Each structure stands twice: as structure tokens, then as C-alpha cells.
Amino acid sequence: MDRQYYLDILRGNGQLDYEIYLNTENLLACQKEPEDLCNPDELMFMIVHQVEELWMKLIANTLLDISEEMLARRSYKVLTLFRRVEICQRLMDKQLIVLETMSPKDYQEIRLLLGNGSGQESPGFRVLLKLPADLWACFHKIYLEDGKTTLEQIYDSQYSHDDAYMVAEALAEFDEQFQKFRHSHMQLIYRSIGVDAKSLKGRPVEILRSGMAQKFFPDLWQVRADMTDRWGASYGKKRQKLPPKP
Ligand code: HEM
Structure with missing residues (x-):
């Protein structure tokens, strides 16, 4: 097989409109040249990380759009954009599995090349850790009306499955x-x-x-716990068994 023939096409440096519009020449030059890879799995390792970085870029930009839509209380648009974010997050999670096809030894070879890099230095991840605080501020201002409405009302005493509830659930998602x-x-x-x-x-x-235990929106989880306590108050800490069947 003429490997070089195929690798040349994969440079993406042709003049087709697809290649021009999507800038495939630069995109496909973001990985090491085949002769520079320490082993074939290194290409996969780089690509999965780069794709994850692209998804995080899209998620972060979408969250920025969401905060603007929230401020205008365009809730249908907010929910559609949150749906997009959720799908991207699910893809990010799912595609980690590609890395499980790499043997521990192949990874050790790659790892020797990584300096002291850490995923905590990922630009996308760093932004995603910060944006939720801004989102919560928007939610608080518009949907909780700067504190005039409470989560307890939205979720329980005045529950009507309205847009405030739906947006709160999108944040929880x-x-x-x-x-x-x-x-x-x-x-x-x-x-x-x-x-x-x-x-x-x-x-x-x-x-x-500690990061795995972190909740961006603790109030959204607390409101459920408070409901469980309130609704459970009638039976106390532990409930009696149901009566036997007649
Ligand atoms: C074989 C695959 C991988 C290994 C062995 C690995 C290993 C690690 C380790 C050891 C850390 C902690 C580093 C530190 O001390 O700061 C870390 C953090 C991190 N890695 Fe990976 N990683 C892998 C793949 C990925 C991929 C594909 C991504 C894609 C986004 C990623 C994103 C991150 C992020 C965001 C953090 C910070 C996590 C947090 O603070 O909760 N990693 N990784």
C-alpha cells in the first residue's frame, strides 16, 4: 500500500472549498508528523485531547451565549443552548473511552514526552471551571429575581414546572x-x-x-435535600414498613 499517497491527502492542503473553508491545512497540521511519533498510539492520544479541547471551546462559547440569553429571559433559547452543551458534555465523556485502547506500556512511552504538563492547564477546562459562577449570577438576577423568588418556591411550594424550573434543571444537568x-x-x-x-x-x-466532589450550584442540590427532609418530616428519620397486602 502506498502509505505516503494517503498521508499526503490527509495534509488537507488542497484547494477544494471544503479544505479552504474549514482550514483543514492548519487543523491537520496540529498533530506530530508520523516520523516524530514515539509510537502509533501517540497520534490517538493527541487527537483525543485536541478534540476534547475543541468541545470545551464550543461549550464555553455556548455558555457565554446562554448567559446573555438568560439576562434577556429568552428561556426557550436558553434551554436549546443548554441542550447543545449537554450533548457536547456527553460526547466529551464518551470519547475518553478511545484512550482505553492504549496499552499501559504505550502510554508510558508517550508520558515521557509530556514534560510536567497537567490537564488542569487545559484552557478550555480552566474557563469551564470559572463560567458557572457567572451563570449562577445571571440565574439569580433573572429567575430568582435577585432573591425575591426562592428555589424552594420554584421546586416545591409554588412548583409549576415553569421556565425558572426548567433553567434550574438545565444548570443542574x-x-x-x-x-x-x-x-x-x-x-x-x-x-x-x-x-x-x-x-x-x-x-x-x-x-x-476534591474536584470530583465539587458542585458548581450547591443550592440546586440542597433544595432537593431540604424537600426530602420536609416531606419526610411526617414519618421522622425512618419509615415504617408498608401494611401487608389484604
Ligand atoms: C491516558 C489518559 C490520561 C491520563 C493518564 C491522565 C492523567 C491525568 C492526571 C494524572 C491528572 C492530574 C494532574 C495534576 O497533578 O495536576 C489529570 C488531570 C486532568 N486531565 Fe487528564 N489524563 C488523561 C487524559 C485526559 C484527557 C483525554 C483529557 C481531556 C480533556 C484530560 C483532561 C484532564 C483535566 C481537565 C484534568 C484536571 C481535572 C480536574 O482538576 O478535575 N485528561 N489527568
């Missing part, structure tokens, strides 16, 4: 999907470098556990 990514990523670490391993910064990978 974002929080949940973010946690799912962090859990899947931790499993990937265990699979690649083992449990109790040290990161390239010399830190135990278990430091990622």
Missing part, C-alpha cells in the same frame, strides 16, 4: 455532566497509570477527588 466527565477521567487514569499513582507534577492522582 450541566453540573452533573461535568462530574460524570471527572469520574470517567479518574477511571481512565486508574486504567492507564494505576491507582495511587503520582501525576507528572509529582502529586497523588487522588487530589482530583
Whole structure:
């Protein structure tokens, strides 16, 4: 097989409109040349990380749009954009599995080339860690009317499944999907470098556990816990068994 023939096409430097519009020449030059790869899996390792970075770029830009739509209380648009974010988050989580096709030894070879880099330095991830605070400020201002409406009213005493409820649930979904990514990523670490391993910064990978417990919108989780306590007040801490069938 003429490998070089195919690799030349994959440079994407032709003059077809598709190649021009999508800037495939630059996009496909973002990976190492085949002769510079330490092993074939390194191409996969780079591509998965780069694709994840692109999804995070899209998610972050969409969240910025969402905050503007929230401020104008265009809730249908907010929900459509949150749906897009959720799909991208699910894709991010799902595609980590591609890395599970890499043997621990192939990864050790790649790892020697990574300096002391850490995923915590990812531009997309750094932005995604910061944006939720801004989103919450918008939600609080518009849907909680600067505190005149409470989550308790939206979720329980005045529950009407209105737009405030739907947007709150979309925020909770974002929080949940973010946690799912962090859990899947931790499993990937265990699979690649083992449990109790040290990161390239010399830190135990278990430091990622605190992030895994992080909630961007703790109030959205607390409102459910408070409801469970309130609704459960009639039976106290522990409920009696149901009466036997007649
Ligand atoms: C074999 C695959 C991978 C391994 C072994 C791995 C390993 C690690 C380790 C050890 C850390 C902690 C580093 C530190 O001390 O700061 C880390 C953090 C991180 N990695 Fe990965 N990683 C892998 C793949 C990926 C991929 C594909 C992404 C794509 C986005 C990614 C994103 C991140 C992020 C965002 C963090 C910070 C996580 C947080 O603070 O919760 N990693 N990774």
C-alpha cells in the first residue's frame, strides 16, 4: 500500500472549498508528523485531547451565549443552548473511552514526552471551571429575581414546572455532566497509570477527588435535600414498613 499517497491527502492542503473553508491545512497540521511519533498510539492520544479541547471551546462559547440569553429571559433559547452543551458534555465523556485502547506500556512511552504538563492547564477546562459562577449570577438576577423568588418556591411550594424550573434543571444537568466527565477521567487514569499513582507534577492522582466532589450550584442540590427532609418530616428519620397486602 502506498502509505505516503494517503498521508499526503490527509495534509488537507488542497484547494477544494471544503479544505479552504474549514482550514483543514492548519487543523491537520496540529498533530506530530508520523516520523516524530514515539509510537502509533501517540497520534490517538493527541487527537483525543485536541478534540476534547475543541468541545470545551464550543461549550464555553455556548455558555457565554446562554448567559446573555438568560439576562434577556429568552428561556426557550436558553434551554436549546443548554441542550447543545449537554450533548457536547456527553460526547466529551464518551470519547475518553478511545484512550482505553492504549496499552499501559504505550502510554508510558508517550508520558515521557509530556514534560510536567497537567490537564488542569487545559484552557478550555480552566474557563469551564470559572463560567458557572457567572451563570449562577445571571440565574439569580433573572429567575430568582435577585432573591425575591426562592428555589424552594420554584421546586416545591409554588412548583409549576415553569421556565425558572426548567433553567434550574438545565444548570443542574450541566453540573452533573461535568462530574460524570471527572469520574470517567479518574477511571481512565486508574486504567492507564494505576491507582495511587503520582501525576507528572509529582502529586497523588487522588487530589482530583476534591474536584470530583465539587458542585458548581450547591443550592440546586440542597433544595432537593431540604424537600426530602420536609416531606419526610411526617414519618421522622425512618419509615415504617408498608401494611401487608389484604
Ligand atoms: C491516558 C489518559 C490520561 C491520563 C493518564 C491522565 C492523567 C491525568 C492526571 C494524572 C491528572 C492530574 C494532574 C495534576 O497533578 O495536576 C489529570 C488531570 C486532568 N486531565 Fe487528564 N489524563 C488523561 C487524559 C485526559 C484527557 C483525554 C483529557 C481531556 C480533556 C484530560 C483532561 C484532564 C483535566 C481537565 C484534568 C484536571 C481535572 C480536574 O482538576 O478535575 N485528561 N489527568
